[in-house]
Amino acid sequence: MSMKKKPVTGMKDILPREMEIRDYAIGLIKETYKRFGFTSIETPAVEHIENLSSKQGGENEKLIFKILKRGEKLKIDEAEKEEDLVDGGLRYDLTVPLSRYYSNNANELPGPFKALQMGNVWRADRPQRGRYRQFMQCDIDILGEPSILAEIELILATSTLLGKLEFSNFTIRINDRRILRAMVDYAGFGAGQGEVDYDGIFITLDKMDKIGLDGVKEELIKDGYEEAVVDKYLDLFRKVTPDVEGLMALKETLADFLPEEILSNLSTIMESVDAAKEADFRMAFDPTLVRGMSYYTGPIFEISMDEYGGSVGGGGRYDEMIGRFTGQPTPACGFSIGFERIVMLLLEKEFRVPGSAEKTAYLIEKNMSGENMKKILTKAKKLRAEGQSINIVMMKKNKKFQKDQLTAEGYTTIVEFFADRDVEE
Numbered sequence: 001m002s003m004k005k006k007p008v009t010g011m012k013d014i015l016p017r018e019m020e021i022r023d024y025a026i027g028l029i030k031e032t033y034k035r036f037g038f039t040s041i042e043t044p045a046v047e048h049i050e051n052l053s054s055k056q057g058g059e060n061e062k063l064i065f066k067i068l069k070r071g072e073k074l075k076i077d078e079a080e081k082e083e084d085l086v087d088g089g090l091r092y093d094l095t096v097p098l099s100r101y102y103s104n105n106a107n108e109l110p111g112p113f114k115a116l117q118m119g120n121v122w123r124a125d126r127p128q129r130g131r132y133r134q135f136m137q138c139d140i141d142i143l144g145e146p147s148i149l150a151e152i153e154l155i156l157a158t159s160t161l162l163g164k165l166e167f168s169n170f171t172i173r174i175n176d177r178r179i180l181r182a183m184v185d186y187a188g189f190g191a192g193q194g195e196v197d198y199d200g201i202f203i204t205l206d207k208m209d210k211i212g213l214d215g216v217k218e219e220l221i222k223d224g225y226e227e228a229v230v231d232k233y234l235d236l237f238r239k240v241t242p243d244v245e246g247l248m249a250l251k252e253t254l255a256d257f258l259p260e261e262i263l264s265n266l267s268t269i270m271e272s273v274d275a276a277k278e279a280d281f282r283m284a285f286d287p288t289l290v291r292g293m294s295y296y297t298g299p300i301f302e303i304s305m306d307e308y309g310g311s312v313g314g315g316g317r318y319d320e321m322i323g324r325f326t327g328q329p330t331p332a333c334g335f336s337i338g339f340e341r342i343v344m345l346l347l348e349k350e351f352r353v354p355g356s357a358e359k360t361a362y363l364i365e366k367n368m369s370g371e372n373m374k375k376i377l378t379k380a381k382k383l384r385a386e387g388q389s390i391n392i393v394m395m396k397k398n399k400k401f402q403k404d405q406l407t408a409e410g411y412t413t414i415v416e417f418f419a420d421r422d423v424e425e
Contacts, residue, residue, distance in 0.1 A: 009133070041115050065090040066082075067086065102322055115143065118138045144332075155172060159273075184196060188229050216234065266285065297319045361406045361413070364393070365395045
């Protein structure tokens, strides 16, 4: 069997230019979030299959890389169902592992606990631009804080980070799961039609940006809902503006279906962020924002960038997940940036890492004397001690091509040493 050079489908090799940006971004992420009081943690890549399949992860639960039992526990011949073969899986996000981590270690953690977690996750998804089957996620979460201070801090910290990475004019869209449900109830989806399939309606609504209002209407009617009910529902989206005024306009309409404080809280989040933000971006109320994870219980938010044409991050409040581990409700809210998409955009913008040490290459001709070689190594040692980056390489026959390659790698100075010339001390 021949060996394969290319990575497994959906995975990728990372070349030095990208790695430089990734290392810089990781350092900036940790530095920025630390200033907002977040503490780094780490969880295992492998999770219990019961945790990953708890119906909290939405569509991602269909994309789990499952792990077979090992050794004597793996009895393929006796297996009757999947559970007989599988006991673990690669994590598809960082939120489920964080919830398990907190429930297991809460007695040793401060309250509220502000966590920063970065690590690879895996989804058996269809690869496309900016999306891989293995990719790094970067999450910040605040656990144990029931007030909207958590949402405000998460949005301010994340937007500040993006500003430091030279992104601007992006939009953070915000909504609330309870508003989504109230709009469905207001329209009368459940009247005389049995139990309301909220998740099914939300899945259709989530396609709004692709199929438009008419497409959503067509799908909902096809699902068996009355046209009058669907029209009443979609009229809400036609009338609401993407700002605080739009939120306030919903107050009277949804008064019988939604506590007033939910709309007021979203308004306060938007106004507070606008007052305290460091980066150049806008907050927008978006009643069509759904977020795919079913574990969200309150405010949800998402970062949109025109240059990407989609979301580069998102999050929200998930107050019920930790309680599934402990039996005790625990307030929880998190924000995740799409690290891979951010890096991709930085590469496409030809982003240069600021403040990089000057890079110098020493080209040494073959047959260099031992005495001169010692002098070259001593010079390099001295400059490295002063903080410079010195790369010592042997000179190749095609010197022009070699120098072009080094320049492309970011070497600003190239020094040539020839065998027939003495090296100065």
